[in-house]
Amino acid sequence: MKALDRFEGVILGSAALACAGLCTLSASTCGLMLAAVIYLLPVAWWALSGAAMRDGTRVIEHSDIVDWLEVEAIALWPCVALSGAALTAKGNPTRTLRHERIHLAQQSECLVLPFYALYLAEGLIRYMARDPLPYDNMCFEAEAFDNERRPSYLRKRQRFAFLNYFTSRTRSRCPGNGDML
Numbered sequence: 001m002k003a004l005d006r007f008e009g010v011i012l013g014s015a016a017l018a019c020a021g022l023c024t025l026s027a028s029t030c031g032l033m034l035a036a037v038i039y040l041l042p043v044a045w046w047a048l049s050g051a052a053m054r055d056g057t058r059v060i061e062h063s064d065i066v067d068w069l070e071v072e073a074i075a076l077w078p079c080v081a082l083s084g085a086a087l088t089a090k091g092n093p094t095r096t097l098r099h100e101r102i103h104l105a106q107q108s109e110c111l112v113l114p115f116y117a118l119y120l121a122e123g124l125i126r127y128m129a130r131d132p133l134p135y136d137n138m139c140f141e142a143e144a145f146d147n148e149r150r151p152s153y154l155r156k157r158q159r160f161a162f163l164n165y166f167t168s169r170t171r172s173r174c175p176g177n178g179d180m181l
């Protein structure tokens with residue numbers, strides 16, 4: 001009877017180990033797939049769109065996806081997608097590009113995926129806490145809006161500078177600023 005118990009224990013233990021192994025394997029497979037989507041898809045999008053480098057940034061111009069989202073631009077590390085052209089006579093996209101490059105810096109120092117999670121979590125918490133300007137007051141956006149008109153900002157910026165904006169008061173963005181992600 002004891003031998004049978006031991007045998008059953010070995011079988012049950014092996015089954016448990018196999019289940020744990022399968023779960024770990026499927027979790028890591030899902031993780032790898034998610035990482036591939038997060039890290040490689042923007043580069044593939046940029047490469048397939050035949051876009052160019054602007055001031056050291058991979059820029060996708062006249063993006064249908066950005067138009068569909070009804071925003072001016074979006075930063076998806078390591079690329080920036082714009083609704084219009086990156087360089088025009090008016091120079092407005094220069095500010096937009098600077099705003100998005102601040103987000104690229106935030107994304108790279110947060111290792112990208114955690115940035116998206118923190119961005120969504122902070123926005124949700126501010127919305128649920130009835131922050132009057134949940135989007136503008138998010139630390140990532142507050143840093144970008146505060147410094148998008150300073151050409152030398154990214155050269156002098158300290159790492160994780162967005163942390164200084166966690167407790168910043170309600171602000172209103174500069175006139176003429178559209179929605180940017």
Ligand SMILES: [Zn+2]
Pocket residue numbers: 099103140141144180181
């Ligand atoms: Zn932004």
